[in-house]
Amino acid sequence: MLAKRFCNLCLRNGGNGIKNKQKCFYSSSSGKLTNAELRKKRNAIFEEEKAKQLSFIKRLEKISVKYSGHPEIREGEGNVELLMNKHVSTPYNCAMHISEFLMKRSVVALVDGEPWDMHRPLVDDCDLQLKHMLDEDPAVSNHAFWRTGSFVLGYIFDTAFKDNVCVELCDYPRTKVEHGCFLYDVNIDIPDWKPTQMELNCLSRVGGCIWMKNLDFEPLDVSGDVALKMFEDNKYKTKVLKQLLDNSGRDSISLYRMGDYVDFNKGPLISNTSQIHRYSVTSVHQVESDMFGKVYRVQGLALPIDLKMHWWVWEFLCKRAAKPNKQPIKYKKEAQLKQILEMNQN
Incomplete structure (x- = not known):
């Protein structure tokens, strides 16, 4: 509870690095929805589609x-x-x-x-x-945990900031476990933001608190039209969705819900937030993306509840995870992706 209040004080009231910066106001009066309103909208679409799919089951087999x-x-x-x-x-x-x-x-x-x-x-x-x-x-478990780490990064930046700060999630670049951190690219209307260590700690606490909430990662496959409707307010997500649908040759997108936060992800993800023990937002760097232009690349690291680690080892890994990761965003056809996965397994 204290951690949540501290996060609100640091981020929702501006923080040292955000104070006196230009802000983009999202409000219903301006015709744009706040992040909280967008989560409510997407959650409603998710729930409606889930109920619709369940209604197709006329009898249990x-x-x-x-x-x-x-x-x-x-x-x-x-x-x-x-x-x-x-x-x-x-x-x-x-x-x-x-x-x-x-x-x-x-x-x-x-x-x-x-x-x-x-x-x-x-x-x-x-x-x-x-x-x-x-x-x-543990390869299968590690990959699921790594994808979940990126998913949670999106949740943190979607929920941590005050509504008058314009935050738009772009996508999470695919990166190997060996790179030492998971990623999420985000557009924030704060020019040349360089978060202080206190602000990074505040963001980390948002991720660190989710284990107490005991939230399931709930999957749902939907049509491309439903996914595009859900993310129509985010030009970055819309662009990614269209490219994914074109490259995959299928009219299906995998959505995941954690609490009221919904995002698309290749999956699978882990079962529940209680399986995440430590979580750290290690750094934020400005990068130039071929797809999105100039965005902020958020890097993070997490530790599962089953693994025990001395604090200084954790600090060492977090410092390693803070180094800029220049992994490009690429979307390949499924056949190419399968070939890459087979090469990595060998």
Whole structure:
């Protein structure tokens, strides 16, 4: 609670680096929606589309889910066959039937060997594995956690500033775990903003508080038209969406919701905000993007709840994550993306 009040004092009242800077006023009277109003609008569209998709399910069909457990799971919980509801039940629901320990620990699922969100409904008979951050091979979990880190960066900048500061999210550049930080490009109408360490700490506290809120990362696939309607007030997001739809050859976009914040993301993301322990906004740099022009590149780092780390090691990693990451924004066709992923796995 104190951290939230401190964030409000630092950012929503201007902060040292924002004081006396030019600001763009978003208000209903000027014909533009505030970020809070935009979140409410997008959340309403998300809820409407979710209800619409559920209404298509006229009757419940059963599917067989064969769970293969980890060796450390207690006796009787290693291999289980469950009867679940098609298009309704999720891997998280399967974990609930097996054990509370498994339900809380699992960050992402493998469904017939393919990465799958914990809260994404199952669509057919399948083999199920549940992955966590301490797996012998944590690659799938790490990638989900990394994408979630970028998603949370968007949430922080969408919610931390006062409504009279114009903040428009652009997109998160795809970056490897080895680069040491995750990214989000943001347009803020504060010329030459160089945030102080106090302001970075305030932003970090917004991300650090979400673990207490226990919010699910809820996926929903929607048509391109629905996604474009949802983000019609953001010219940057609209541009990215159109390019994604053109390059993918599909009329489908994966949305995710955390509380009332909605954004699109390739996914899968982790299951719940309680699985994020430490979170730091490490730096903000001005960069020139081929797609957006001059924007602010926000860099961050997070630590999952299952991993313990000495404070000085964490500080060392945060300093490394603060170095400018010049990763370009590129959108490739799915065949090219698949080829790149295969090369990285090898």
